[in-house]
Amino acid sequence: MTTTTPNPTTSNVTISKPVSPARRIAFNILSRYALVILWLIMLLVLLAFVPGDVSPFDAMRTVFSQITPVIFLALGVVITMSVGEFDLSFAGIFSISAVAVPSLAVLYGWPVGLAVLAAIVIALVLGAINAALIVGLGINSVVVTLGVWSVAGGLAFWLSRETTVSGLDPALAAISTGRFLGLPHVFWYGVILVAIAAYIMGATPIGRHMAFVGSNRAVAALAGIAVSRVRIGAYLASALLAGLAGVVISIGNGGFNPASAGAYLLPTFAAVFLGTVAVAPGRFNPIGMLIAAYFLITGVFLLQLLHFTGWVTEVFYGMALIVAVTVSHLLQRRIKG
Numbered sequence: 001m002t003t004t005t006p007n008p009t010t011s012n013v014t015i016s017k018p019v020s021p022a023r024r025i026a027f028n029i030l031s032r033y034a035l036v037i038l039w040l041i042m043l044l045v046l047l048a049f050v051p052g053d054v055s056p057f058d059a060m061r062t063v064f065s066q067i068t069p070v071i072f073l074a075l076g077v078v079i080t081m082s083v084g085e086f087d088l089s090f091a092g093i094f095s096i097s098a099v100a101v102p103s104l105a106v107l108y109g110w111p112v113g114l115a116v117l118a119a120i121v122i123a124l125v126l127g128a129i130n131a132a133l134i135v136g137l138g139i140n141s142v143v144v145t146l147g148v149w150s151v152a153g154g155l156a157f158w159l160s161r162e163t164t165v166s167g168l169d170p171a172l173a174a175i176s177t178g179r180f181l182g183l184p185h186v187f188w189y190g191v192i193l194v195a196i197a198a199y200i201m202g203a204t205p206i207g208r209h210m211a212f213v214g215s216n217r218a219v220a221a222l223a224g225i226a227v228s229r230v231r232i233g234a235y236l237a238s239a240l241l242a243g244l245a246g247v248v249i250s251i252g253n254g255g256f257n258p259a260s261a262g263a264y265l266l267p268t269f270a271a272v273f274l275g276t277v278a279v280a281p282g283r284f285n286p287i288g289m290l291i292a293a294y295f296l297i298t299g300v301f302l303l304q305l306l307h308f309t310g311w312v313t314e315v316f317y318g319m320a321l322i323v324a325v326t327v328s329h330l331l332q333r334r335i336k337g
Contacts, residue, residue: 035278035288039295046298049305057182063298064187069094070297071190072245073264074271074289075197076238081272081284082201083234084214089130089145090242090268092152095261097123097246099156099165102255106167107160116251120243126152127239131232156258166255176252186248190290193241197286210234211283266317270296273324296320 043063050059073090080087097119104115126148133144176186201207212220213230221227250256274296275289276282296317303312 032279032281035274035295036291039291039298042295042298042302046302046305049302059301061182063294063301065184068184068186068190069245069249069264070267070271070293071194071290072241072248073268074275074293075190075193075286076241077268077272078275078284078286078289079197079201079210079241080234080238082214083210083230084217085134085231085234086141087130087145087235087238088142088265089126089148089152090238091261091265092149092156093123093126093239093242094246094264095256095258096126096152096156096159097243098250098256098261099160099246099258101247101250102165102168103159103161106165106255112168112172116247119247120240123239123243123246124236127236130239131235134235135228135231153258153261156261160256160258164255164257166253168251168254170254172251173254176248184252186252189248194286194290201286206230214284266314266321267293267296270317270321270324274320277324277327292324 043060046063047059073094076090077087100119100122101112101115104110104118105112110118130141130145130148133139134141174185176184178185180188201210209220209225209230212223212225213227217227220230246256271289271293272284274292275287276284278288278291279285280288299316299320300313303316
């Protein structure tokens, strides 16, 4: 009987070449900050198309001043999505909170401070309703939050007597529109909130619990994490942020039109999902969302400078949302794999 011994010099063995540290670092930077690089390029292109009678600094201030409501709202969505929940009600909560301040103060004669407190309480009550029905009773989150959005939006029209309510003291507008380093206070409010949320989600036990719950609720429960409390807290935090957005914007504008709240839905979700390709790829994260939001508004301004108006904004946000959701899905599938 003859046996054949494989020749080690002729065996079909594939040896992968080690990746150099420089290439590994470059790939890591590109995967995390490609959106930042694209945004910076877009900013340079935007400045190149700015009319000669407009200062580049004024153009930059315009970019950084326009999308603050989306930052507040998207931050709430980031929190709920990170724990595996879904929330459509933020637009309705934002609407009724923004309407409550001028309506209660102007139409019903409440002190402004009490009207602001009432707006925040309304937002938290609606967030608690979301939590009770979804976490407590196990009803589908899309159905519940869609219903709460509709109810809150309808109540906003009722509270405002179906009109745009204005007439708040112009001096109060400084709370939102006052300037610091050339940018309105409301911009800095958004940055501070994002920084706080990023710290909590990335460097505290609460943040680790949120990530664990969002990854696998059953395993998180077995690990001793209070899953229900984390989910309830996410809905309350989202409602609170929507309420704060409504209060700040209505005070800054001196009033609010409840019909305008729905316009924030598409850019909010586009910023949230596009943010998953930046800083922490495949994860819902506040800093990535902030970068994505300003990337989107820069794109809108650039298109307007190129004389694309009206319909192009909806198309741009819609395409951004589709691409962002697709890339986010692929990243999360790759991470799980």
